[in-house]
Amino acid sequence: xxxxxxxxxxxxxxxxxxxxxxxxxxxxxxxxxxxxxxxxxxxxxxxxxxxxxxxxxxxxxxxxxxxxxxxxxxxxxxxxxxxxxxxxxxxxxxxxxxxx
Amino acid sequence: xxxxxxxxxxxxxxxxxxxxxxxxxxxxxxxxxxxxxxxxxxxxxxxxxxxxxxxxxxxxxxxxxxxxxxxxxxxxxxxxxxxxxxxxxxxxxxxxxxxxxxxxxxxxxxxxxxxxxxxxxxxxxxxxxxxxxxxxxxxxxxxxxxxxxxxxxxxxxxxxxxxxxxxxxxxxxxxxxxxxxxxxxxxxxxxxxxxxxxxxxxxxxxxxxxxxxxxxxxxxxxxxxxxxxxxxxxxxxxxxxxxxxxxxxxxxxxxxxxxxxxxxxxxxxxxxxxxxxxxxxxxxxxxxxxxxxxxxxxxxxxxxxxxxxxxxxxxxxxxxxxxxxxxxxxxxxxxxxxxxxxxxxxxxxxxxxxxxxxxxxxxxxxxxxxxxxxxxxxxxxxxxxxxxxxxxxxxxxxxxxxxxxxxxxxxxxxxxxxxxxxxxxxxxxxxxxxxxxxxxxxxxxxxxxxxxxxxxxxxxxxxxxxxxx
Ligand SMILES: Cc1cc2nc3c(=O)[nH]c(=O)nc-3n(C[C@H](O)[C@H](O)[C@H](O)COP(=O)(O)OP(=O)(O)OC[C@H]3O[C@@H](n4cnc5c(N)ncnc54)[C@H](O)[C@@H]3O)c2cc1C
Ligand code: FES
Numbered sequence: 001x002x003x004x005x006x007x008x009x010x011x012x013x014x015x016x017x018x019x020x021x022x023x024x025x026x027x028x029x030x031x032x033x034x035x036x037x038x039x040x041x042x043x044x045x046x047x048x049x050x051x052x053x054x055x056x057x058x059x060x061x062x063x064x065x066x067x068x069x070x071x072x073x074x075x076x077x078x079x080x081x082x083x084x085x086x087x088x089x090x091x092x093x094x095x096x097x098x099x100x
Numbered sequence: 101x102x103x104x105x106x107x108x109x110x111x112x113x114x115x116x117x118x119x120x121x122x123x124x125x126x127x128x129x130x131x132x133x134x135x136x137x138x139x140x141x142x143x144x145x146x147x148x149x150x151x152x153x154x155x156x157x158x159x160x161x162x163x164x165x166x167x168x169x170x171x172x173x174x175x176x177x178x179x180x181x182x183x184x185x186x187x188x189x190x191x192x193x194x195x196x197x198x199x200x201x202x203x204x205x206x207x208x209x210x211x212x213x214x215x216x217x218x219x220x221x222x223x224x225x226x227x228x229x230x231x232x233x234x235x236x237x238x239x240x241x242x243x244x245x246x247x248x249x250x251x252x253x254x255x256x257x258x259x260x261x262x263x264x265x266x267x268x269x270x271x272x273x274x275x276x277x278x279x280x281x282x283x284x285x286x287x288x289x290x291x292x293x294x295x296x297x298x299x300x301x302x303x304x305x306x307x308x309x310x311x312x313x314x315x316x317x318x319x320x321x322x323x324x325x326x327x328x329x330x331x332x333x334x335x336x337x338x339x340x341x342x343x344x345x346x347x348x349x350x351x352x353x354x355x356x357x358x359x360x361x362x363x364x365x366x367x368x369x370x371x372x373x374x375x376x377x378x379x380x381x382x383x384x385x386x387x388x389x390x391x392x393x394x395x396x397x398x399x400x401x402x403x404x405x406x407x408x409x410x411x412x413x414x415x416x417x418x419x420x421x422x423x424x425x426x427x428x429x430x431x432x433x434x435x436x437x438x439x440x441x442x443x444x445x446x447x448x449x450x451x452x453x454x455x456x457x458x459x460x461x462x463x464x465x466x467x468x469x470x471x472x473x474x475x476x477x478x479x480x481x482x483x484x485x486x487x488x489x490x491x492x493x494x495x496x497x498x499x500x501x502x503x504x505x506x507x508x509x510x511x512x513x514x515x516x517x518x519x520x521x522x523x524x525x526x527x528x529x530x531x532x533x534x535x536x537x538x539x540x541x542x543x544x545x546x547x548x549x550x551x552x553x554x555x556x557x558x559x560x561x562x563x564x565x566x567x568x569x
Contacts, residue, residue, distance in 0.1 A: 006229065006351030010152060010244035010269070035243035043228045043333060050480040054332055056228030058477070060235035060242075061141065062134055062183075062545075063216055063362075065510040066226075066477060074199075074550065080134065080183075 005041035016085035027083045034060060034067045034079035037089075045069050045078055046091050068092050104130045104177075105427050106420075107193050107206035109184050109365060112140015113409045114401025115212035116167040118416035123175030125424035130204060131171070132182040132195055134545075138168045140401075141214055141234065142409040144241040153244055156268045160304075160409075161241070167413065186542035187211075187369055191396060196547060200554040208396045208423050211366055212416060215359035215402035218381070219515045220254060220466045221475045221483070224328030225355060229335075233262045233356035246271045247352035251337045253326060254357040255280040256460040257301075260308040262354065267315040275348050276312070277339050279357065279463040281322040288459035298452025320346065324465065328353050357463045360518060361403045367540040369394050375532040378457050379406055380467070381518060382537055389422035390415060398423060411449040414442050467522055475523070476516040478509020486520055490527035496536045497521055510546050513538040 015026040020042055027036040034057040037045065044054040046068050057067040060079045067078040070090045078089075106122050108115045111133035119131045131138075139146045143164025154162045171178050179197065186194040187209055194203050217232040224230065233252060239245040252263055252273045259276070266273055288295075295302055312319070320341035329336045329347070336349045360381035363373060371392040373382045383405040390398045400419040401412035418439055425435040469475060471484030481504050486494075489503045497513070497520045500506050506520055507513035513520070517538050525535040 006248055007239070007245050008248055008271070010240075010246065011150065032243050035239050035245045038239070039243075039245050048480060053226065053480070054228050055226065055477075056333075057231065058235060059217070059232050059515075060238040061216075063511060063514045064477060068510070074548065082136065 005039055006043070007039045009039050016083065018083065018085070018087040018089060020089045021091060029083055029085065031083045032060075032079060033069075033081040033083050033087075033089075034077075036083050037078060044091075101192070102130070102204045104128050104204065104206040106130070106208050106210060106423055107132065107191065107204065108210045108212055109133075109187070109193075110140065110212035110214055110401070110403070111135070111138040111171075111178065111180075112212060112214050112401060112412060113142060113164070113167060114214070114403070114412035114416035115140070115210070116171060116416070117413040118210050118212060118400055118420040119176050119178075120167075120170040120173065121417040121420035122424055123173045125420070125429040127175060127420075127424060127427055127429060129176045130206065131176060131178045132184050132193070133178075133180060134183040136181050138171055138178065138180075139164055140409075140412075141238075143167065144238055146241075149241065153241070156265055157241060158265070158268075183545050184365070185544045185547050187365060187397075188542070194542075196545075196551050199551055201547060201551045202555065208398065208426065210390070210398045210400060210416075210419055210423065211403055212399070212401045212412075213362045213365055213403045214412070215406060216362045216514055217356060218358045218360045218462055219475075219517075219519050220355040220357055220463065221469045221473050221516075221519055222253075222326050222328065222355070222463075222466055223470070223473050224330065224334065226474055226477055226480075227328055227330050228333045229330065229351060230328050230353045230355065233259055233354040234359075236352070236354040237262050237265065240265060240269065247354070249274055249350045250352040250354055251275050251277060251348050251350045252354045252356070253277045253279075253323075253337060254355055254463055256356060256358045257305055257308075257456055258359070259356045260305065260312060262356070263317060264308040264311040267311055267317065272312075272315045272317050273354075274350050275318040275320060275337075277323045277326060277337055277341070277348070278319060278321045279323050279326070279465075280460050284461055285459050288455050291455040291458055294451045294453075295455035297448065298450075298455075301452040301456075326463075326465065357466060358460065359402065359406055361405060362514070363403070363537075364512065364514065364540050364544050366392065366397070366399055366403070367537070368542050368544055369397055371397060371399070373537065376405065378454065380462050381406075382521075382532070388418075390419035391422065407446075407450055407453065411446060414446045414449065418442050418446070467519075468526060469519070475519045476506040476509065476513075478511050478516075479505040479507075481506040481516070483519070483523055486523040487527050490524055494524065495528060495530070496524065497538045498536070500524065501538070507538050512540065512544070 105127040146164040400415040
């Protein structure tokens with residue numbers, strides 16, 4: 001549990017290491033990535049391309065696209081991805097393999 | 101390409117019930133859902149939730165296991181984690197799964213993609229820490245993650261359900277900032293007859309309210325002038341209730357003022373939609389079997405009009421009966437015989453709706469936001485910009501796209517479409533039907549080049565290659 005996070009976790013399971021913007025985090029294996037990041041105290045996942053405003057997960061159901069992150073160079077919705085060991089996550093930069 | 105009698109998009113109550121009914125009559129069914137597990141929004145991840153979560157969420161949630169169990173049938177192929185991005189004539193369905201695009205074919209398609217939360221553009225709603233109340237509930241259902249200091253803002257039965265679930269989980273909301281007024285309740289009284297026929301719902305609602313009151317969660321009704329404040333993230337909710345201006349500090353704000361049909365897939369096929377004034381949203385025009393004006397395309401569940409989980413389940417079965425009859429697995433007489441008890445049950449399920457719709461109308465200031473408020477989250481277009489476009493002669497949402505990019509981001513208008521229609525209709529003095537909605541074209545969800553390049557080879561591609569080599 002992360003006391004600095006506005007969120008708390010009901011259950012504790014095995015954790016794996018991932019990185020977010022270079023910082024190492026221990027997240028529950030197989031958990032929803034957006035939920036796991038929120039519980040770890042990470043609430044800004046990207047900055048908007050238009051004004052640079054910070055954004056975090058909003059709908060948790062794959063509809064709003066505010067949770068976009070880059071995982072291993074591919075832009076994905078964090079709320080539609082499960083945590084696995086060694087994930088290399090970053091705020092999207094705009095030159096990754098994105099939508100066509 | 102694999103061929104099926106019926107493809108169902110969405111494994112919520114509507115899609116799961118339809119799959120079971122159709123397979124029971126001998127159809128070969130494929131059920132596609134972008135989630136890793138069946139359940140849809142109400143029964144999200146119900147098979148994985150432990151007993152603690154089950155207790156918090158209640159028997160209305162764990163009841164979903166009955167439907168997920170029904171998917172274990174030889175006639176049903178459930179493709180999990182499949183994001184459907186195109187449905188084309190024929191019907192050919194394109195989807196992405198595990199980073200690869202793939203296709204399959206089906207004689208008929210049932211769209212059971214459910215609802216989205218009604219967009220709630222209030223000042224500060226784009227700040228990190230502000231989420232939909234449904235998102236808060238998904239965090240609990242799917243991940244067992246709870247907000248320590250949250251304020252719930254808006255109106256509607258789902259807001260009370262979520263508040264009660266937070267109470268049971270030991271993290272009651274700091275406060276409920278409710279937008280409905282006593283006048284709304286009085287207006288709703290003329291639907292009381294229907295509401296009494298739907299008494300189990302009313303009773304459940306009263307029980308939820310009692311739970312919230314017992315936990316001493318402060319309730320502020322008739323709230324206006326609502327805004328989320330914060331520097332880079334949500335820090336407080338400010339509003340006026342009963343003439344008193346208030347500020348409640350918090351870390352998380354959950355917004356909700358009802359759900360609306362997710363019409364993206366149906367619209368991409370050109371299915372006719374009409375404005376529903378009672379539910380303040382567009383809904384597809386359906387016959388009594390869920391059939392649309394596009395031959396072979398059916399819609400069931402909240403995607404066809406908001407009725408809730410039980411109504412969705414029944415509508416899924418009714419659509420499956422008609423599809424089984426068209427596929428000549430049932431006679432018309434058999435179909436109608438099976439449908440009689442279902443229609444009676446559906447009537448009962450829908451009896452309380454008119455009361456609920458009138459008692460908990462959408463929040464007025466989110467339907468017509470102030471000029472400075474961002475209404476298109478993706479492209480950061482404000483309400484003022486849309487009004488300005490109307491003054492320049494913009495009549496419909498598709499023109500608004502060209503004028504100022506609203507609706508052109510990755511969410512494809514899911515969280516601004518209804519607002520843009522409402523703003524243009526208001527500014528131009530026209531009805532929502534006259535104003536219209538965004539034209540939706542595939543891909544329904546963004547597809548990457550990498551996913552397309554990894555596309556599974558279809559038999560047709562193989563044949564072409566053999567001919568050319
Ligand atoms: C966030 C949220 C929470 C809710 N919680 C409750 C609740 O607790 N209790 C309650 O009574 N009602 C709740 N509702 C209302 C809900 O709409 C109905 O109760 C019920 O879930 C509707 O069932 P359905 O089968 O029509 O659709 P849903 O249950 O919404 O199922 C639709 C399914 O379609 C899938 N889908 C959508 N688009 C695609 C696509 N392009 N490709 C692949 N799959 C796709 C989704 O992943 C989803 O699983 C909630 C609604 C929302 C939006
Ligand atoms: S939070 Fe909305 S798409 Fe992920």
